[in-house]
Amino acid sequence: xxxxxxxxxxxxxxxxQALFPVRQDAILLGVILAFAWVIFPFTASExxxxxxxxxxxxYALAALxxxxxxxxxxxxxxxxxxxxxxxxxxxxxxxxxxxWMNPVVAILLSGFFSAGVGVAFGIPSxxxxxxxxxxxxxxxxxxxxxxxEKWAWLYNxxxxxxxxxxxIQMFGIYVTGPQADSIVQYFLVLGIxxxxxxxxxxxxxxxxxxxxxxxxxxxxxxxxxxxxLMTSKLTAFxxxxxxxxxxGALYVFMWKGAAEPNVFYIQLSFQVLFIAIIGGLGSxxxxxxxxILIVGLPVVLNLVxxxxxxxxxxxxxxxxxxxxxxxxxxxFLIVEPHGLARLWALIREKLIIWPxxx
Amino acid sequence: xxxxxxxxxxxxxxxxxxxxxxxxxxxxxGGVTAINDISFDIREGEIRAIIGPNGAGKSSMLNVISGFxxxxxxxxxxxxEQRPKMKPYEVARMGVARTFQNIALFEGMTVLDxxxxxxxxxxxxxxxxxxxxxxxxxxxxxxNREKVERVIDFLEIQNIRKTPVGRLPYGLKKRxxxxxxxxxxxxxxxxxxPMAGMNVEEKExxxxxxxxxxxxxxxxxxxxxxxxxxxxxxxxxxxxMDYGRKIGDGSPDEVRSNQxxxxxxxxxxx
Numbered sequence: 001x002x003x004x005x006x007x008x009x010x011x012x013x014x015x016x017q018a019l020f021p022v023r024q025d026a027i028l029l030g031v032i033l034a035f036a037w038v039i040f041p042f043t044a045s046e047x048x049x050x051x052x053x054x055x056x057x058x059y060a061l062a063a064l065x066x067x068x069x070x071x072x073x074x075x076x077x078x079x080x081x082x083x084x085x086x087x088x089x090x091x092x093x094x095x096x097x098x099x100w101m102n103p104v105v106a107i108l109l110s111g112f113f114s115a116g117v118g119v120a121f122g123i124p125s126x127x128x129x130x131x132x133x134x135x136x137x138x139x140x141x142x143x144x145x146x147x148x149e150k151w152a153w154l155y156n157x158x159x160x161x162x163x164x165x166x167x168i169q170m171f172g173i174y175v176t177g178p179q180a181d182s183i184v185q186y187f188l189v190l191g192i193x194x195x196x197x198x199x200x201x202x203x204x205x206x207x208x209x210x211x212x213x214x215x216x217x218x219x220x221x222x223x224x225x226x227x228x229l230m231t232s233k234l235t236a237f238x239x240x241x242x243x244x245x246x247x248g249a250l251y252v253f254m255w256k257g258a259a260e261p262n263v264f265y266i267q268l269s270f271q272v273l274f275i276a277i278i279g280g281l282g283s284x285x286x287x288x289x290x291x292i293l294i295v296g297l298p299v300v301l302n303l304v305x306x307x308x309x310x311x312x313x314x315x316x317x318x319x320x321x322x323x324x325x326x327x328x329x330x331x332f333l334i335v336e337p338h339g340l341a342r343l344w345a346l347i348r349e350k351l352i353i354w355p356x357x358x
Numbered sequence: 359x360x361x362x363x364x365x366x367x368x369x370x371x372x373x374x375x376x377x378x379x380x381x382x383x384x385x386x387x388g389g390v391t392a393i394n395d396i397s398f399d400i401r402e403g404e405i406r407a408i409i410g411p412n413g414a415g416k417s418s419m420l421n422v423i424s425g426f427x428x429x430x431x432x433x434x435x436x437x438x439e440q441r442p443k444m445k446p447y448e449v450a451r452m453g454v455a456r457t458f459q460n461i462a463l464f465e466g467m468t469v470l471d472x473x474x475x476x477x478x479x480x481x482x483x484x485x486x487x488x489x490x491x492x493x494x495x496x497x498x499x500x501x502n503r504e505k506v507e508r509v510i511d512f513l514e515i516q517n518i519r520k521t522p523v524g525r526l527p528y529g530l531k532k533r534x535x536x537x538x539x540x541x542x543x544x545x546x547x548x549x550x551x552p553m554a555g556m557n558v559e560e561k562e563x564x565x566x567x568x569x570x571x572x573x574x575x576x577x578x579x580x581x582x583x584x585x586x587x588x589x590x591x592x593x594x595x596x597x598x599m600d601y602g603r604k605i606g607d608g609s610p611d612e613v614r615s616n617q618x619x620x621x622x623x624x625x626x627x628x
Contacts, residue, residue, distance in 0.1 A: 013503040019491075202491040206499060207481045214464050214475050221462035224424055225538065226450030226479035235485070282466065 003351035019201070036190055041183055049182035050255075051299050057186075057193045058250045060291035063275040064200055064284065065243030070273075071281035072204055073236030074216025075125050079137035081268030082144035083241050084248025086114040088259060089154050091249035092163040095176075096156055103168045103176050104188060107249040111242040117144070118241025125233045129219075141266055148261035162260040165253050176253045185254045192250065196243060201284050203239065212236050213282075244272075278332050280339025289340035297325055364401055367594050368609075374402030376438075377578050378423070378546060383432035385418055385602075392418040393429070394602040400546065405572055406580045407589045409613075410599035411622060416582045417459060419599070420548050423580065424456050425449030437545075451479045455544035457535045459551045459582075465524040469534050472523055473509060476541030477502040506541050512574070513537045513567060529560040533567070540571060547571070549581035553588060561585065565592055590614065598622070 003024050010016040020026035044053055066080050090113035094106045121140040125133050148154060155163050167177030174180040175188060203209055214222040215232045223229050252259045271294065279290025298321045305312040312320075336343050364373040378400040385393040393415045400406045408416045421427040423434065425446040434441045436452065444452075455476070464472050481502060483495035510516055513533050518526060523534060532552060539547055552568065553561045565588055571577050583589045589596065590610040598606035598613055600622040606613045613619055 013500050013507070014496075017499060017503065199489040203485070203489050206488040206491065206495055207478060207483065208485065208488055210467070210471055210475050211478060213467050213471070214478075217464035217466050218462050220426075221458065221464070222475075223446045224426060224450060224456060224462075225475060225542065226447050227475075228445075228447045239485075 003348060003354070005352055017205075033194075036194075041186055044186075046182055049186055052296060054182070054186055054189055054255050056288070056291045056295045057189045058247055058255055059272065059275055059295055060288045061193050061196060061250065062244055062247035062272045063279060063287035063290060064197060065240045065245075065247060066272050067276045067279075067281060067283070067287055068200065068204070068212070068243065069236050069240035071276060071283065072209060072216065073212040073233060073240075075122070075233060075236060076130060076134040077137040077240075078134050078266065078269050078273070079121060079140040079144070080244055080272045081264045081266060082141045083114045083118055083244045084251060084268065084272075085144060085148055085259075085261070085264030086117050086241075087111055087245025087248030088252040088264070089148060089163065090114065090245070091253060092165070093154065093156075095166060095168060099166075099168075103170060103253065104192070107192070107246060107253060110249040111245040114245025114248065115238045115242040118237045118244070119234050122234055122237030122241075125237065126230055138266075141269055145261050145264055148264065160260075162258055163252065164258045165256075176257075178257060189250055189254050192246065196246065197284065200239075200243065204284065208235065216282075274329060278329060278339055280341030283339065283341035285344065286339045286341030289344070293328075293340070294325070297321070297328070364403075367404075371403065371594075373404045373594065376400070377402045377436070379435040380419075380423070381433050381435060383419070383422055383429045383434070385415070385422060385427055386430045391602050393422070393599075395432070396597075396599070396602075396604045397432075398597050398604065398607055400578060400580050401595075402578055403572070403576055404578060404594040405568070405592055406578075407593035407596045408580065408582050408599060409584075409586070409589055409596060413601075414599040415602040416599055417550060420456065420550050420580070420582060423546075424454055424548055450542070453542075453545035454548065455539040455542040455546075456548035457532075457539050457550060457552060459554060461528075461531045461535055463523045463531055463535055463538070466522070468520050468522055469515060469526070469537075470506070470510070470519045472534055473506045473519075473537045473541050474502065476509075476538040477506060479542055505543075509537050509541050512570070513540070529556055529563075532556070532560075532564065536564075536567065536571075540575075540577075543575075544577065546578045546580060549579060549583075551582055551584065553583060553585055561588060568592060 005022050005024075008023055010021065015021070020029070040053055062080060062084060066077060069075050069077050087110045091106050091110035094101055094109060095103060121137060124136040128136060149161065155161055158164070165176050167174055167179045169175065173184055175184055204212070211222075211227055211232045214225070214227055215229060219229055222232070248264070256263070275290035275294050276287060277290075278293060279286030279288070301321050301324060302317055305317065332339070364375055366372055376399045380399070381397050383393055383396050384391065396419070408419055410416050418427060422429050425444050425448070428443055464475065467475075481498050483493075483498045487493045487495035510519055513536060515530065515533055515537060518530065523531065526534065536549070536552065549568070553564050556564065568579060568581070569592065572579055581593070593610060595608060596606070596610055596613045597604060598616070598619045605618040605622055606616040608616075
């Protein structure tokens with residue numbers, strides 16, 4: 001009833017290809033944006049910012065980057081963690097070499113470094129596919145994290161070997177470093193994520209998106225209808241790594257505040273890959289749903305026993321967490337291999353025709 | 359030089375000059391000779407068929423034309439010029455579109471998106487413009503959507519335009535594939551067994567579409583087909599292949615009465 005599309009006629013192709021051809025989708029998104037931009041920031045506690053709101057956005061952005069490559073262009077990558085690292089280290093070098101640089105500009109520029117590295121490691125994709133490509137990107141993962149450890153110039157020869165985010169002001173307000181307020185950082189992250197998501201939606205529904213999807217679905221046919229596979233794959237690597245690199249810079253600058261190379265180990269790659277798979281490959285919305293699940297579940301599991309008065313040690317919570325998330329991943333892959341986004345699509349389809357069965 | 363005046367078909371259509379010419383094409387895979395010294399031409403506006411028993415090298419021939427294989431020897435002449443060695447996507451951009459024997463659609467995309475991919479060779483807005491969905495990218499999208507809709511109307515697939523291709527039955531998939539090839543507005547359209555696996559009714563539909571395409575858009579068509587009745591009815595001229603060699607070339611009637619062709623199809627030892 002609420003989602004009935006009857007009566008919404010399109011009289012032009014422009015209207016038919018608008019971002020939200022169905023009015024209810026636009027309203028729903030408006031409500032979500034209102035929550036994200038107005039209600040959450042003014043009701044959330046410091047704890048909520050640090051454990052839920054900011055990480056969900058950053059992980060969602062990283063998963064979005066990976067999804068462009070894996071979900072849309074069909075090129076499997078296990079190097080996401082390292083590409084995030086490239087963004088983070090590039091951003092760190094920029095703000096320390098050029099202290100006058102606007103931090104947001106630095107974050108957005110750092111994506112270009114990871115895009116360059118991504119394209120370089122994407123070149124094997126012209127020759128190899130599937131698992132073999134995954135192994136090639138795995139090489140990128142190990143090589144880059146090794147570089148983060150060994151190349152002291154990257155972390156300014158710190159004794160600790162870690163990068164420490166400096167306090168940087170923007171218009172008289174601290175935006176990075178220990179003195180920055182969570183709410184300021186949240187708004188910056190939200191702004192960047194909102195804009196980049198919008199740009200990615202446009203890219204994936206336009207010419208480039210169709211080129212990627214054609215490459216993913218059947219590369220031989222794609223080439224025979226006039227798609228240059230090299231440009232198609234390398235643009236996917238470039239744009240995907242750009243987004244992932246920005247997510248990496250945000251990860252360190254707007255959330256963690258400091259990072260050692262081991263932060264960018266393969267665990268991070270897998271975490272982002274899980275978000276993309278559970279959320280739904282080839283979907284934008286899925287990245288956000290997946291990030292909410294993967295980031296939110298541990299938080300909820302931590303809070304529930306305490307709230308119910310069950311005495312559980314924090315180590316036990318940790319174990320339970322791992323087990324439950326593992327079980328959930330298996331469950332979701334069996335029940336809905338196309339992820340949470342498909343689940344929502346099915347619900348939406350049912351809502352549109354409700355109360356009739358078909 | 360060779361004649362450019364063309365000829366008039368039995369049903370009174372004027373056929374133009376030579377659009378594509380294959381000269382002494384030989385294609386070898388290691389020790390196997392798939393195509394052995396074959397020459398023929400395709401004229402503007404005609405429906406040209408390539409027939410032959412299984413394994414005769416017909417699909418290889420089509421792959422040579424569409425640039426998927428580079429011939430071991432011989433040359434392809436297109437619009438009066440010798441075609442240099444090219445990547446398949448470059449050939450496609452020169453106006454050669456094709457369909458496949460085993461349907462090669464993009465299963466994860468809707469019918470509309472599939473047909474839109476056929477227009478990719480005509481779309482060149484920058485990445486930035488695409489990202490903000492403004493300016494040239496959006497205009498281009500609308501222009502091409504309009505052209506695609508014309509093809510969708512033409513092939514009568516309006517009602518499934520938003521359906522994911524994976525859900526469609528076989529006959530419709532074949533039609534969508536034709537739509538994708540047509541959307542590119544090719545100068546020459548290659549059809550690899552457009553009627554394989556269809557029932558009589560679907561074959562009739564497909565035949566009608568092929569004739570209409572040729573009639574309405576003036577598209578030159580080169581097709582491979584096993585159904586002799588269809589081939590003889592549709593095509594203006596027929597090339598017959600057997601074991602990689604050309605054994606016949608001419609109008610359907612000439613080919614039908616060619617002794618070599620009859621032998622090849624009836625399996626006379628040779």
